[in-house]
Amino acid sequence: MTDDFRHLRLDRDGRGVATVSFDVQGSPVNIFNDEVVRELQEVVGRLERQPPRVVVFRSGKPSGFLAGADLRRIQQIQTEEEVRGVLAAGHELFDRIERLPCPTVAVIHGPCLGGGLEFALACRYRLARDDAQTRIGLPEVQLGLIPGWGGTQRLPRVVGLRQALRMILEGTTLSAAKAAAVGLVDLAVPTAEFETEVNRFVDDRLAGKSARRPTRGLVGVMLDGTWPGRAIVLATARKQIRSRAHHYPALPAAVRAIEAGYRGSRAAGFAAERDEFARIVFTPAARNLIEVFFQRERARKRSTWVPDEMARPQPVQRAAVVGAGTMGAGIAQLLAFNGIPVFLKDVSDEIVAGGMKRIESLTGEAVGKGLLSPDEAAAIVRRVAPVGADWGPLAGADLAIEAVVEREDVKREVFRQLGDQLSPSAVLASNTSALSVSRLGDTTPHPERVAGLHFFNPVHRMQLVEVVRGRATDDGPVAVLVDLVRRVGKVPVVVADSPGFLVNRLLFPYMDEAVRLVIEGVPGEEVDREAVRFGMPMGPLELLDQVGVDIAADVTGTFAPLRTDPGPTPERFAAMVRAGWCGKKSGRGFYEYRNGRRGKPTHWATPSTPRSVRPSRADVSGGLTDIQQRLIYPIINEAAKCLEAGVVAEPWVVDLAMVLGTGFAPFRGGPLRTADALGVGRVVRHLEALRRDHGDRFEPSPLLRTMGSEGRGFYTAAPAAVEHEEVHR
Ligand code: NAI
Secondary structure, three states: OEEEOOOEEEEEOOOOEEEEEEOOOOOOOOOEOHHHHHHHHHHHHHHHHOOOOEEEEEEOOOOOOEOOEOHHHHHHOOOHHHHHHHHHHHHHHHHHHHOOOOOEEEEEOOEEEOHHHHHHHOOOEEEEEEOOOOEEEOHHHHHOOOOOOOHHHHHHHHHOHHHHHHHHHHOOEEOHHHHHHOOOOOEEEEHHHHHHHHHHHHHHHHOOOOOOOOOOHHHHHHHHHOHHHHHHHHHHHHHHHHHHHOOOOHHHHHHHHHHHHHHOOHHHHHHHHHHHHHHHOOOHHHHHHHHHHHHHHHHOOHHHOOOOOOOOOOOOOOEEEEOOOHHHHHHHHHHHHOOOOEEEEOOOHHHHHHHHHHHHHHHHHHHHOOOOOHHHHHHHHHOEEEEOOOOHHHHHOOEEEEOOOOOHHHHHHHHHHHHHHOOOOOEEEEOOOOOOHHHHHOOOOOHHHEEEEEEOOOOOOOOEEEEEEOOOOOHHHHHHHHHHHHHOOOEEEEEEOOOOOOHHHHHHHHHHHHHHHHHHOOOHHHHHHHHHHHOOOOOHHHHHHHHOHHHHHHHHHHHHHHOOOOOOHHHHHHHHHHOOOOEHHHOEOOEEEEOOEEEEEOHHHOOOOOOOOOOOOEOOOOOOEHHHHHHHHHHHHHHHHHHHHOOOOOHHHHHHHHHHHHOOOHHHOOHHHHHHHHOHHHHHHHHHHHHHHHOHHHOOOHHHHHHHHHOOOOOOOOHHHHHHHHHHO
């Protein structure tokens, strides 16, 4: 017997098993939208009226179980009353599922996230398919939210307080195996035996057997199961989030909701969850983080970057990576990890062997983290074919990525070879940080097939890749590269060929200003602290140490054409390099490093006559401190110049690239959202004041001036111009 809805299906078999399958129409993954919730209410009503012996909830889509609630819906919510309605509907529905008189089983494969896991938590049992696609968790805090459909109440009951806090406050997801180990799922089963095991589990429930749950051990019971234990755990959690709580209000809100669930009645816990959710959903942090999420989705669509009518590009079959250093090895590993066979070439067999070692160790780390089996890891390494001095073997590749040393003469020679050796239809890409892609293209017979493909370091961790369109680059190769970036799980942004492309071009004035501040007499630690307070993952001087002061010194030359006044920074970098203080890799730079850990600031970051620049005096109405203005306004100004020069077409690209490429204060939504929040007019006034005090490099860009005088923001339509036309119509 089958009841067919639009998104759900209810099948009952002769044994008394009811199977509810989700296949949400018009969406590649299952999500909870208003219609799906209504259908589930109807299905649950039927199960209540005619209870089966066992209910199985599963997905009808290969892509996964349930990826969560529809974020568009959350973004559209305008009033607190509306939020409360949506939350209460979820609470009530999942309560009814929990109260069904028969065993309920959630059968999970692929993503089971957010509202999807909250739903599964309302079931009595959870089974998960144990493969790389299955990810289970409550990532709401990454969107500035907290779980709002019972997650803060049910998860601690299932996995214990400590594990629940970890999962909710970090928003991390678990593999099936890990979920089984912490008791979040009752069974994790390899793909091959999954259906058999699911059937066996259901048969056992029909036979009335009870399933065993893992026990938590004495420490677990003491900490999670007693009041004093829980008080310690909660206090520790509050301490851990203290420094981030101001920027990420969802973190303390989640702790309060979880705590309320232990303090009061069950109903009070759920009510606290609704209150806390309603309190944070309208915060700028939530709005901005959700916006970044959608920007990322937008960037991953090929039609965002190349005309829709472009034929579907041929996926890359075989790639060649030239240069087996830090970046080359990282890129080759990433491609092989994602199933693409790669040639890895360097100048000699010995150097390539070093690159292969790096690939093995990166893959080994993934095994250590339980992301890969040893067999899968070995297969990945086998997918990389080492190539020494000879160019011949590369002829079979349809894509080459060049990652040799950052020297134009060396790269030009590599491109000349690639142009000769590879098929005329192959795409040739450079991972250069700042050299002109157009000039590299000129050395090949087909400059229209040459582009930049700028990965960030470390390749396996950084999500962003800049696809750089040279003067001559066609749409076809851009489409191929955008597809490739998606295929390896990264986020592409397409930018024009300009010194430093987008991200490094914006970062440079920021790091330059940090060095100038130190030279003026502000202690380096104070400069970095102000940047971190603003929301950067680390300060600019520490970042310089990580990048390498020698690399920064090389790059200053590239940016020279963009700078009105080079200032003292290049000389400072040169002096540090001469003295061998190149940053983290040499154990010392602006800071000392021991065993890879940052220590005290060195004399390069310690002015002999310290001068404080009123560090903590924030501009009235919640603006930036003086030091923050010095650091952040140059980023905003340079971003406006990039928009003017057509390096990127739209503001959102700047914001997404800076958040993903540099960790720019995600809760602020990027530099241009920050400008809008401050008010562009105010930014212009402050830049003018900085120009008077510190020089022409602070001259506001023409675009900022125009926007400021028209009272416009980067994300707000142009009211002045539109109103003007309407008046005259
Ligand atoms: P690296 O110094 O670790 O590796 C460069 C490799 O290129 C060396 O193994 C060298 O033997 C090889 N090589 C030199 N000439 C060659 C030739 N003619 N044919 C084949 N191989 C040759 O350098 P790294 O850090 O991997 O940088 C490579 C490129 O990536 C550079 O253009 C750099 O600007 C860019 N990049 C570097 C980032 C970083 O953080 N390290 C970040 C983003 C881009």
